[in-house]
Amino acid sequence: xxxxxxxxxxxxxxFTKVVxxxxxxxxxxxxxxxxxxxxxxxxxxxxxHDLLSGLFNFSSxxxxxxxxxxxxxKTCEKCGMSYSDFTRIGKFGCAECYHxxxxxxxxxxxxVHSGNTTHHGKIPKRIGVxxxxxxxxxxxxxxxxxxxxxxxxxxxxxxxxxxxxxxxxLSRNGGDD
Amino acid sequence: MSLQQFMNDAISPWMKEDGPDSDIVMxxxxxxxxxxDNIPFPILxxxxxxxxxxxxxxxxxxHQTFKTYQDLEFVTMSELKPIEKRVLVEKHLISPxxxxxxxxxxxxxxxxEQVSVMVNEEDHIRIxxxxxxxxxxxALDQAFAFDDWLEExxxxxxxxxRGYLTSCPTNVGTGLRASVMMHLPALALTQKxxxxxxxxxxxxxxxxxxxxEGSEALGNIFQVSNQVTLGxxxxxxxxxxxSVVEKLIEQERNARELLLEQSPLQLEDRIFRSYGVLEHSxxxxxxxxAKCLSDVRLGIDVGFxxxxxxxxxxxxxxxxxxxxxxxxxxxxxxxxERDKLRASLIRERLNLENG
Ligand SMILES: [Zn+2]
Ligand SMILES: [Zn+2]
Numbered sequence: 001x002x003x004x005x006x007x008x009x010x011x012x013x014x015f016t017k018v019v020x021x022x023x024x025x026x027x028x029x030x031x032x033x034x035x036x037x038x039x040x041x042x043x044x045x046x047x048x049h050d051l052l053s054g055l056f057n058f059s060s061x062x063x064x065x066x067x068x069x070x071x072x073x074k075t076c077e078k079c080g081m082s083y084s085d086f087t088r089i090g091k092f093g094c095a096e097c098y099h100x101x102x103x104x105x106x107x108x109x110x111x112v113h114s115g116n117t118t119h120h121g122k123i124p125k126r127i128g129v130x131x132x133x134x135x136x137x138x139x140x141x142x143x144x145x146x147x148x149x150x151x152x153x154x155x156x157x158x159x160x161x162x163x164x165x166x167x168x169x170l171s172r173n174g175g176d177d
Numbered sequence: 178m179s180l181q182q183f184m185n186d187a188i189s190p191w192m193k194e195d196g197p198d199s200d201i202v203m204x205x206x207x208x209x210x211x212x213x214d215n216i217p218f219p220i221l222x223x224x225x226x227x228x229x230x231x232x233x234x235x236x237x238x239x240h241q242t243f244k245t246y247q248d249l250e251f252v253t254m255s256e257l258k259p260i261e262k263r264v265l266v267e268k269h270l271i272s273p274x275x276x277x278x279x280x281x282x283x284x285x286x287x288x289x290e291q292v293s294v295m296v297n298e299e300d301h302i303r304i305x306x307x308x309x310x311x312x313x314x315x316a317l318d319q320a321f322a323f324d325d326w327l328e329e330x331x332x333x334x335x336x337x338x339r340g341y342l343t344s345c346p347t348n349v350g351t352g353l354r355a356s357v358m359m360h361l362p363a364l365a366l367t368q369k370x371x372x373x374x375x376x377x378x379x380x381x382x383x384x385x386x387x388x389x390e391g392s393e394a395l396g397n398i399f400q401v402s403n404q405v406t407l408g409x410x411x412x413x414x415x416x417x418x419x420s421v422v423e424k425l426i427e428q429e430r431n432a433r434e435l436l437l438e439q440s441p442l443q444l445e446d447r448i449f450r451s452y453g454v455l456e457h458s459x460x461x462x463x464x465x466x467a468k469c470l471s472d473v474r475l476g477i478d479v480g481f482x483x484x485x486x487x488x489x490x491x492x493x494x495x496x497x498x499x500x501x502x503x504x505x506x507x508x509x510x511x512x513x514e515r516d517k518l519r520a521s522l523i524r525e526r527l528n529l530e531n532g
Binding site: 078079089091105108109112113116118121122131 | 212214215216217218220221277299321324325328329332333334335336337338339340341342343344345346347349350351353381404405406407408409410411412
């Protein structure tokens with residue numbers, strides 16, 4: 001297929017552009033993709049394209065079948081993105097898409113992020129307060145369990161008090177919202 | 178307008194300072210991708226939502242100052258002429274995507290042009306901070322502080338499990354792209370860089386030319402950046418990049434010494450030929466310009482050329498791009514006219530050194 005911009009080179013980049021819900025098919029060569037700004041050259045354009053083109057071709061047949069069966073009709077309620085749109089465009093439409101397509105994301109993330117699926121790093125300060133409290137709380141609960149199993153009841157009582165006060169903090173933060 | 182004056186406007190103030198290891202590292206950049214909670218990403222958002230974001234950012238941050246980042250200027254894409262957008266792209270203050278595809282896009286730029294915040298690009302918010310030379314850790318600290326400052330007013334889309342939510346799956350998690358722009362003429366000349374790239378890729382880092390097309394790196398200028406944003410904390414990502422860049426600096430310095438030892442005359446010849454081309458040509462393409470500038474900069478670094486300031490590579494790589502030439506000429510230019518103006522601008526710039 002010829003590049004739709006220069007009609008000189010072979011189109012090597014194929015994608016769908018969505019502007020306000022209207023989809024347009026784009027077929028361009030690498031040169032024009034950069035020249036016309038379809039891909040940005042300060043970003044990960046070329047390697048990213050390679051990555052994305054292979055992103056949704058699941059190698060395992062079982063995954064492929066599952067995703068086909070479950071996702072035919074799955075569409076994000078918030079933004080209207082369907083799973084097939086998502087696999088074609090390679091972009092999420094909104095934050096809720098992450099929940100809508102949750103069942104399919106781990107293999108994709110593993111592939112793009114060297115096997116990782118869970119965030120590790122900065123947490124927003126304001127909404128992060130609760131998240132940090134919850135993390136501490138989970139830690140305390142595990143510790144409590146261990147202490148009880150080890151029959152260290154005096155220590156366990158101290159930890160239980162800490163849990164109670166944390167839970168109070170959490171519900172108070174929730175009430176402010 | 179005089180060339181001096183044009184250059185003053187064209188070269189970002191932060192670029193005029195010398196950073197650590199600036200003989201090899203031109204600049205360090207941190208980018209953070211963020212989105213508003215409860216508003217679809219720009220790809221699917223309604224115009225009224227995107228307009229709301231523009232208004233919000235303008236009302237909260239226009240003319241504001243955060244720390245040393247003074248007087249943030251809010252500019253919408255719709256109020257800029259194509260050539261003005263092109264110049265911002267060539268200064269790396271906005272992306273081509275924002276310039277051409279984001280009808281309701283905008284940017285906040287600090288007076289020093291060290292911080293730019295793209296609004297309604299692929300994500301609602303993309304914070305970028307630049308530092309001269311090799312200063313990744315400082316850049317990350319400052320980016321975090323700036324991010325916290327924005328977050329005082331903005332509810333970010335964030336998920337406990339997936340981190341900062343972004344439109345592209347490749348940015349989710351930290352939303353971080355840390356990158357370093359490096360001048361690696363000796364590693365490129367001796368073909369050593371190609372042999373190092375697979376090992377660098379294994380660490381989840383990418384090396385690419387940022388001027389020029391595809392895999393070609395004009396002016397031997399390479400960008401090294403991280404690819405992984407999920408499951409790896411920002412600090413660790415920056416540490417990885419930091420250690421790879423340190424390795425590259427060391428290898429580049431070794432390769433330069435080796436060249437000087439083994440073929441000093443050939444190297445000197447190459448450098449002065451390029452110097453001659455820049456000083457005397459009447460028509461010059463961007464590709465040849467980049468090659469010659471790289472040679473001359475190397476000549477300055479290894480001591481063959483003594484009367485030219487080091488900033489010449491950074492300056493002229495920026496200034497001789499099509500958008501800047503057009504702005505200098507104040508009119509549309511054919512490619513032939515561009516090559517002519519490029520040659521005369523370079524000659525004039527070199528004359529400033531002698532004056
Ligand atoms: Zn083309
Ligand atoms: Zn959605």
